[in-house]
Amino acid sequence: MSVKTANFRAKFFSGEQPLRIVGAHDGLGAQLIERHGFDGVWASGLEISASHGVPDANILTMTQCLERAQEMNTASNLPIIADVDTGYGNSSNVAYMVNQYEAAGIAAVIIEDKLFPKVNSFVPGRQELASIPEFCGKLAAARDARLSEDFLVIARVEALIAGWGQAEALKRAQAYVDAGADAILIHSKSKEASEIREFLTAWKQRSPIVLVPTTYPDLTYEEMSDFGVNMIIYANQGIRACIRAMHDVFDVIDKEKSTVSIEDTIAPVKEIFELQGMFKLKEHEKKFLRTQKTIHAIIPAAGVPNMGADMADLLQNKPVAMLDTEGKPLIQRIAESLNLAGIQDVTVITGYHGDQVVAEGISTRQIDTKEQTGIVYSIEQAADKFTDSVLIHFGDVIVSHENLQSFIACDDPVVVMVSPLSRDDKALDYVSYVNPRHTGRRTLERHPRNQLRKIAKDVAPDERHGEFVGLVLLNPEGVALWRQVAASLGEEQEKSLTLNAFLEKMIAREVPITTFEAQTGWAEVHSRQDYDHLCTIIRYS
Ligand code: SPV
């Protein structure tokens, strides 16, 4: 049996204070109600119908209403009190309805004594009541159908709504209690609370009571509490607030053809993510999602910037990772590109002003900056990530996610991203291939591959086939090879080694290293000129 249902019954009958229940029509509404600490959610027929764009007049089927109630039940930890109108038919329909709602874990149903098909209680005109015997038969059917007494069956008296007066309302309420209703909802559409006061005074707490103070909002919580009311349903204020807020926003968009003036007044998208559990899902993915390839990205970004005096105004004691690139830190752009390429685990090794390195979707590891250390040492700080596949990504280069996707699809043990060079181009790190197949010629391959022979700052001009972009991909086999080479290093070497030197050591051990050419779709930030170029690309992309 549902724990929610049992707990709700106990709370309902404790009678300590009126429970406060708020109306909703979907999972999101139920979650917002839960955030505010209310006692339960009213699966409102009015709201559910309105949210389908249809009148509250039994236009929707039981199944449609139940689906929404279930949605709210799973989306929140609160008990759901379901508006089941007249029970969707006669006593047989009521029995079936109770089976379905109880099985779905709904805590209570409230059945009204009108005739099917009903019309919302606030709509003028026909408000036809069922006969007392007929409705008592439905209540008896509901009690008979439920499996557990925890599931509450509440009878809703519509005599005041239909204009039949207090005496009829009292007579019906008594008959329904006698037929086994767990509580009475006495409904009123009067703007004066006196109608409800009169009923409650005469009723003398003969049963638990539920009120829906929509038209008489001036009846205070304290007064309802003094009357011994068990539950107050704020039935439709949520949807009314939504409608008003959406109108206002749409008006602005229509008139101003812009959303600038309202951005601060509407919920940020991040709040939607938070409510719908997107961040929890991401955590869950980290724990359980096994994609074909799990790639851990490691970004060494610990170094002191070395970019020339004309970058001083932009850097001002900042690490390169936090360099502003058209309103976003460089590291944020790198992380977003990696994420788009499907890499979710991004570890940034920070050093120089490392506390400033903050971006969504990354985790950081700070190294001690007192000693001068090399990039391999930085990478080794994430040695625990050397499982599955690893992508080493310099912190001063940004690569399009399309290029990244093609790059990480390579399944060679060790792959380095390079860019083809013309003979006179200058680069920081040159690469030379073993028997170059394609250089300088058109190819049918989008990303021609070769084998790396040399990677260094000083490659002879006629051996320069390309430039190192700053990305190295290791598949599980490559990870094992990396570990072997790393294990063979002396402590001194390990501290100071550059990535070039490390890759050269791999080549010396005859590890085949594949080069992957990306002629475009990447940019580096090594100088003011590079920086300005990158900003221009971002502005126009
Ligand atoms: C509902 O919310 O659908 C109700 C309450 O039944 S009322 O609209 O006040 O009738």
Ligand code: MG
């Ligand atoms: Mg209703």
